[in-house]
Amino acid sequence: MKVFMSGNEAIARGAYECGVTFASGYPGTPSTEVIEEFSKYDGVYAEWSPNEKVAMEVGIGAALAGARALVVMKHVGVNVAADPLFTVSYTGTNGGLVIMTADDPSMHSSQNEQDNRNYARFAKIPMLEPSDSQEAKDYIGLAFDISEAFDTPVFLRTTTRVSHSKSIVKLGEPAPREDRTEIRYNPDKYVMVPAKARARRVEVEKRMIRLKEYAETFSENRIEMNDPDTGIITAGMTYNYAKDIYPDYSYLKLGMVYPLPAELIKEFASKVKKLFVIEELDPFLEEQIRSLGIEVTGKIIFPYTNEFDPGIIEAAMAGSSSESRQFSLPPIPARPPNLCPGCPHRGLFYVLGKFDCFVTGDIGCYTLSFMKPLEGLDSCVCMGASIGMAHGMSKALKEKGKGRVVAVIGDSTFIHSGITSLLNLAYNKSHAVVIICDNRTTAMTGMQEHPATGYTLQGDIAAQLDLVELGKTLGIRNVHVVDPFDMKTTRKIIKEELSTEGPSLIISQGPCVLLKKERKRKKKPLMIDTEKCTGCKLCLGLGCPPIAWKRFEDMKDITIPKKRKNQEGIAVIDTALCNGCNLCLQLCKAGAIMEVSGNE
Amino acid sequence: MSNSNGVRSILMVGVGGQGIIRASDILSAVLMKSGFDVKKSEVHGMAQRGGCVSSHVRYGKKVYSPLTRKGDVDVMLSFEKLETLRYLDYMRSSGVIIINEEEIYPPSVNLGEAPYPHNIEEIIRKYFNDIHFLNATKLALKEGDRRIANTIMLGALSPYLDIELDTWEDVFRTDFPPNVAEKNFSVFKMVRNQFSENKNLIMQ
Numbered sequence: 169m170k171v172f173m174s175g176n177e178a179i180a181r182g183a184y185e186c187g188v189t190f191a192s193g194y195p196g197t198p199s200t201e202v203i204e205e206f207s208k209y210d211g212v213y214a215e216w217s218p219n220e221k222v223a224m225e226v227g228i229g230a231a232l233a234g235a236r237a238l239v240v241m242k243h244v245g246v247n248v249a250a251d252p253l254f255t256v257s258y259t260g261t262n263g264g265l266v267i268m269t270a271d272d273p274s275m276h277s278s279q280n281e282q283d284n285r286n287y288a289r290f291a292k293i294p295m296l297e298p299s300d301s302q303e304a305k306d307y308i309g310l311a312f313d314i315s316e317a318f319d320t321p322v323f324l325r326t327t328t329r330v331s332h333s334k335s336i337v338k339l340g341e342p343a344p345r346e347d348r349t350e351i352r353y354n355p356d357k358y359v360m361v362p363a364k365a366r367a368r369r370v371e372v373e374k375r376m377i378r379l380k381e382y383a384e385t386f387s388e389n390r391i392e393m394n395d396p397d398t399g400i401i402t403a404g405m406t407y408n409y410a411k412d413i414y415p416d417y418s419y420l421k422l423g424m425v426y427p428l429p430a431e432l433i434k435e436f437a438s439k440v441k442k443l444f445v446i447e448e449l450d451p452f453l454e455e456q457i458r459s460l461g462i463e464v465t466g467k468i469i470f471p472y473t474n475e476f477d478p479g480i481i482e483a484a485m486a487g488s489s490s491e492s493r494q495f496s497l498p499p500i501p502a503r504p505p506n507l508c509p510g511c512p513h514r515g516l517f518y519v520l521g522k523f524d525c526f527v528t529g530d531i532g533c534y535t536l537s538f539m540k541p542l543e544g545l546d547s548c549v550c551m552g553a554s555i556g557m558a559h560g561m562s563k564a565l566k567e568k569g570k571g572r573v574v575a576v577i578g579d580s581t582f583i584h585s586g587i588t589s590l591l592n593l594a595y596n597k598s599h600a601v602v603i604i605c606d607n608r609t610t611a612m613t614g615m616q617e618h619p620a621t622g623y624t625l626q627g628d629i630a631a632q633l634d635l636v637e638l639g640k641t642l643g644i645r646n647v648h649v650v651d652p653f654d655m656k657t658t659r660k661i662i663k664e665e666l667s668t669e670g671p672s673l674i675i676s677q678g679p680c681v682l683l684k685k686e687r688k689r690k691k692k693p694l695m696i697d698t699e700k701c702t703g704c705k706l707c708l709g710l711g712c713p714p715i716a717w718k719r720f721e722d723m724k725d726i727t728i729p730k731k732r733k734n735q736e737g738i739a740v741i742d743t744a745l746c747n748g749c750n751l752c753l754q755l756c757k758a759g760a761i762m763e764v765s766g767n768e
Numbered sequence: 769m770s771n772s773n774g775v776r777s778i779l780m781v782g783v784g785g786q787g788i789i790r791a792s793d794i795l796s797a798v799l800m801k802s803g804f805d806v807k808k809s810e811v812h813g814m815a816q817r818g819g820c821v822s823s824h825v826r827y828g829k830k831v832y833s834p835l836t837r838k839g840d841v842d843v844m845l846s847f848e849k850l851e852t853l854r855y856l857d858y859m860r861s862s863g864v865i866i867i868n869e870e871e872i873y874p875p876s877v878n879l880g881e882a883p884y885p886h887n888i889e890e891i892i893r894k895y896f897n898d899i900h901f902l903n904a905t906k907l908a909l910k911e912g913d914r915r916i917a918n919t920i921m922l923g924a925l926s927p928y929l930d931i932e933l934d935t936w937e938d939v940f941r942t943d944f945p946p947n948v949a950e951k952n953f954s955v956f957k958m959v960r961n962q963f964s965e966n967k968n969l970i971m972q
């Protein structure tokens with residue numbers, strides 16, 4: 169049967185077909201759907217772990233027990249998981265262990281653009297890279313075969329375009345596999361104390377030699393001979409972009425991007441006149457090919473940054489863009505993503521934005537509050553950074569920092585990597601205030617459960633982490649819970665805690681509007697009485713999508729009485745978009761905002 | 769209307785929450801059912817609502833790239849007026865542009881800091897001949913369900929594709945629950961018929 173699937177759906181399917189029964193991961197665009205889709209198949213175990221390091225360790229355990237285990241994360245997740253990763257390369261895996269890393273060229277939804285192919289070389293782990301959904305499905309099976317045959321973890325690397333684009337996939341049926349799980353002791357392999365690790369270190373190099381030999385005949389490293397004038401070495405999605413523009417050139421398409429097949433590359437190079445390496449991000453293939461003594465054209469014409477498309481490749485190869493029509497257009501206002509109407513983060517960050525504080529931020533929906541008009545946070549580095557940064561900043565500033573440093577962190581992010589930093593605040597006597605923006609879900613990546621929601625990936629009831637008790641246990645004496653939809657009280661508590669000695673923890677509890685149970689409880693939308701609005705623009709300061717400014721001069725047919733001398737217009741609410749959170753109503757001094765009455 | 773290797777490209781653009789991804793899934797299913805190789809890809813920022821969304825759907829005998837080169841789009845289906853401008857450079861000069869008249873204000877317009885361009889139609893007409901307008905959002909509300917707007921947009925697109933009505937029907941019936949399928953398909957047919965005749969459908 170043929171179906172239309174995204175790369176991520178295909179990876180989940182491929183894992184199921186090749187007998188994977190175990191998957192762990194932490195959400196992160198563009199990797200998230202692999203775990204979600206995989207968990208729906210019969211007879212498999214899948215979990216959201218609290219972070220990528222834990223997910224990796226869970227996967228290592230499952231593989232050592234003999235299972236085929238898949239561990240899934242976005243590119244930056246591998247940074248978090250790097251510690252176990254580098255040493256599981258020494259221990260080997262017993263069962264199959266495949267780590268999917270989803271890179272994000274162009275940073276569509278990421279804070280950096282790191283090229284995780286470098287991890288393959290760094291950790292001495294082979295890496296496969298599919299170019300479409302069919303290959304994504306096929307390569308996951310090949311990756312497990314390699315893992316088991318060579319007793320090594322294997323990377324499957326995708327990019328956003330492979331993970332999220334859809335193409336046609338031929339489905340197979342899951343092959344029956346015997347259960348190979350059992351407890352196997354092997355201290356020489358699994359206890360990586362220096363004496364044992366030194367021995368394994370040598371094995372790793374031997375394995376690399378065998379893998380290099382294997383790469384020479386690996387079926388997915390293939391030469392497509394055509395016009396011998398121009399040869400292109402490429403892998404992953406860029407293969408498709410290049411084929412789209414230059415179907416008649418010759419190609420060496422690499423399905424395995426580490427280690428490289430040196431002899432095959434030399435053979436291809438000898439068959440073509442001019443050789444190009446086309447790859448997004450780092451000159452990873454190019455530098456290795458150069459080191460074989462082969463002259464290639466690569467980053468001297470192709471960009472280092474951003475994802476490619478057929479036009480970018482054509483422009484680089486031709487030295488200019490062939491068809492770029494010029495239009496004279498008016499300025500097109502940008503359309504950045506925004507907090508939803510009714511989002512619990514809005515009230516909190518409206519309040520925070522008015523304090524004279526440095527707000528160390530973190531990653532999640534709430535990061536969007538850095539934008540105008542909220543301007544509610546001042547930094548964003550990586551998941552979990554906010555709390556440690558706030559502590560460091562407040563210590564360095566000493567008296568100057570008192571009452572002026574706040575950390576904000578989402579609930580999922582806090583669990584991911586904020587707990588140990590909060591402990592540090594108590595331990596090292598910080599004065600920073602930490603606010604957990606607890607919206608009861610991992611919203612940014614599409615509403616995944618986590619340990620504080622009380623539900624598992626499958627929606628089963630689980631032990632629910634109590635954030636208040638946790639804070640106290642870690643040694644934070646001042647712990648408060650606030651409702652961010654009540655801005656007055658939220659402001660009061662933050663103010664009090666900023667002037668209190670020692671660290672404080674404030675948990676801002678308001679459920680995400682996109683949560684299904686919340687949507688059912690939809691509140692009445694609000695409207696603005698045009699007769700009463702004084703045009704003061706206070707409500708616009710919330711940056712709420714349904715609230716818009718209308719200038720008198722743009723209103724042709726209607727005349728609205730001016731309430732103030734210099735009034736230039738009024739604010740209006742698009743009631744179809746409003747979720748009735750009442751924040752604007754709390755701000756309006758003219759009493760112009762009210763619930764829509766009746767069934768309007 | 770296709771590039772050298774016989775691939776046609778359709779670009780759907782608009783704002784998050786308008787049902788563009790769903791519409792491009794339906795279109796892809798219809799094309800696949802008609803025997804084409806199909807690839808599709810969205811470009812959007814973070815998962816949040818309210819940002820720009822664009823979806824490339826490419827089909828032909830063999831499709832490599834899921835992204836279209838600028839200047840190669842055959843038909844643009846624009847769900848929001850302003851967004852049309854953002855993607856004009858993707859259009860082939862002979863391409864067709866179908867525009868939903870809905871205006872959704874970006875944050876800077878809401879704040880009164882930037883104007884929403886008022887002469888969008890005039891600008892596009894300077895560069896393209898084959899452009900058509902409809903108010904899918906209004907029509908959907910008239911039909912009693914805002915969410916049906918994307919089906920209306922597909923109805924307007926369908927006369928430009930050589931696809932049997934039966935294939936569309938099959939896909940609607942497998943992709944939606946029965947009563948929803950009925951409603952969507954009947955609205956689809958109505959728009960398809962009207963659009964085949966006069967190619968402009970401005971519902972008041």
Ligand SMILES: Cc1ncc(C[n+]2csc(CCOP(=O)(O)OP(=O)(O)O)c2C)c(N)n1
Nearest residue numbers: 196245531532533578579580581610611612
């Ligand atoms: C190491 C790492 N893993 C995953 C991600 C992807 N990611 C970005 S924000 C986020 C979690 C957001 O959840 P939460 O902290 O609860 O905030 P919310 O979006 O719900 O406001 C995730 C998983 C990342 N950026 N870095």
